[in-house]
Amino acid sequence: MQSRLHYVTLVLLFSAFITFYFNFLLTFPVNPNPSTPKTNLKEIVSYSLLKKIEIESEQLTCTKFNRPKKVNFQKSEMWTKVPRTNLHVFNVYYDDRLKPFRYLRLIGMMKGTTNRTLYCQMKMEDKITITKAVKSEIWLKEWDEGDEETFNPVLISCYLPSSYIPQTLSINSDQCTLNPQTFKVIVPHVQKTEDNYTMTICVKPLNFLSDISVRLMQWIEISKVLGADPSQMSSSVKNKRQLRRNGTTSRTVNHDEVFNRKIWQKRRNEVITYNDCMYRNLRSSHFVIPLDIDEVIIPRIFYTWKEALRHIFKETPPLHESFASFSVRNAYFLEEFGRTASTNIFFFDYTKRSQFSDEGDVFNHYSLEPLKPGIRRTFFLPENFLQKNHYKPTCSIALLPECIKYTTSQIEMDDILINKYKTDFFKNYGKVYEMFTNKSE
Template sequence: MFCPKSKGILYTSFTLVCMLVLIFTCYYWSQQLSHPISVKRISSCRGRSAQDTITPLSDNKTFIISAYLDHRENITRVLSIIQRLKVKQLYCWFCCSLYGNMSITVARINVGCHQKFPYSVADVLCLEPSNCDPKYVSIHWSPEGDIDQLPTFKIRNREPNTFFVEFTVCISTMFGNYNNVLQFIQAIEMYKLLGAQKVMIYKTSCSQLIEKVLQYYTSEGTVEVLLWPINEYLNISPNWHYMNDGKDIGYFAQLATLNDCIYRNMYRSKFVVLIDIDEIILPQKHQNWKEMMDDLQEEHPDVGIFLFQRFLFPVNTLYRTDAFNISSWTSIPGVNILQHIYRESLVQAPGKLIVDPRKVIHTTVHRIIKGLGKTKRVPLKTAFIQHCRTVNYPKLHKDHLIKERILWRYNSSLIRNVNKIIQNIIIN
């Protein structure tokens, strides 16, 4: 349930209504999880194993992403995209590994934010039958059918792992034949300098040169790429809000990828960083994210969600200096963020997040709409987000901008590392 902010009596009344609706919704859906409605005896777990990031069901109105065991609620959470006004009922087909039974239960469909688009990200929630211990689940629009014809999804997170990494960065969507090569390399190298060990990217389309860069970082172990061909299944809108133009879903179904990234890293990363590739969280008082988050957690032990405020650094405004006009970079397509140190004075609302993924139930781009624990807005004196991108309005005069050179603290290491990547990937 997402309630926009307002002021005064209207806000109080609207908030109360939101709370009542949320309470009713939670109660209603809590009644929908049921005991098995059907148990079928089978000789072994069958079905065709789903291999892709997006798997369409035969109803052509439901698309399954991944299935995860949610230990906090003791349910199997199947992340999906559904046609929200037409998909009213789904069923969970569990393959019980202990007894060779196929146990079928009624699913609970929890629709996420949709901004009035016909399709929406959704959680298909499945209550696991007792004495079943399923490793795989199938989703179907009927309790009847042949298991051999259904795609089968491995239930991830059944056995929580110890943390493999401290920070994982989630880049939700790469699309539009993305070719901002220089800024991409700079961003990845900055994430590494700040403490990220893993960057996950959901890729729809990119240039050949970016593909080459991705292959390098993948072999290095820094980047994990998940193919996201959402445009092959749905008519994508470039907008967040529905424009009544026949589009199915907004902005390449970004909310689906963000939630998948959180659950995929729930037990393999201490923190998940939810930002775009043109954004960098820059600590003001610390050298890296670990030092910053250690202090923030010590000060706020009951907080698992940290909201960082953003400043826009317009690409339209350039800081001209020979120090960062590096000859080997001039032939590389993209933005050199070291030359864009002028920011707007006002904070860009809303912000972005670093979260403890085990404290998140469901997220949007800028806020957690269902989670465990409190949210803390991180003060600007501690850190801010540098958002370096092109703006649509006319170029601002430098007198109306603020010079912010905190990125230059990392310039020696950043230049050295970027030069290494360019030498290995592009020149060779």
């Protein structure tokens, strides 16, 4: 089972959390006055969603508030512990995908386990509004149960009773005691475009002991050729200024108690990074693509991701409304298979691959919980349209038992599909590499 769980992420839009490759970030309306559910599936789905919203939108009142002497505004992306709780907050985002219903989504970690009720405290125009916080764990115990010292990723939803967007959010275990800590609400930027296939790549924290700058540049350039919008990165990367000039945003996450070296804690940390990236791009991208920098998704028939997806959705129109995520089959291009070229570009130099992974063994990210009832978690895109090239020195059986069928199989195939991008890749890569190396000297 570990083979499917090695790369785990979570997000929300046709999903509530996810682990996937292509994730829809499309806004869709909800009928606030549904009729009694009949046999019509759409009506049942709408009714189920509204019952869920009704349960999650409990408002509370206080005859008197205990107010703090001083309010502390917390910086975004700085882990902050909420007093008298085991909750550590990373970021808070505004989410209006279920219009006319709106939420604040808090991305954070909880240490150990707790059943304590939390409350959302928001200043809505001239009054304080209190709603019951709805906690959703974005980690499955089947992956790793952890213990009381483990930090588990959570998404906390705060229902907004009106269209007013509060500037800050406070969380407390006492509904009538206002927390002196207040977190800035991030309203995702709206990108005005008629392109319904805008894509953002989300990358997990790049915590490497060695310098991976050149390899990272190569990966960024091939991703741009394939159709990615400027990459959203959460990393500790050298030469950030140079990467920004290259059209890539580099975001540094601070390291403290939450970010330790234990492998399963590391996986939990990645869940936070991917969710944060998705919410940050909630209103500017139609797709979020969580990828590692040793992975490249290649269209087999078409040239770019957009062309491939347009064709797939045109052939099957209901597809994009029925699934929260779309998965691509994995093939290993292992260094142990042998180097076949000498371009010094890692994805052009290794062209021998393994067989494709089975559907149940995809090494990628998929929707963990759809945003509304009736949406299924993931759809496996046919391998004759898209494939994921996974470049690694070897496939470790110790970490992933499923690797045995890739490393011991006699089936090694020559696959030069990626070579069709050589001309476009080298058009810009030479200039970027020269600019980067000159800046580094």
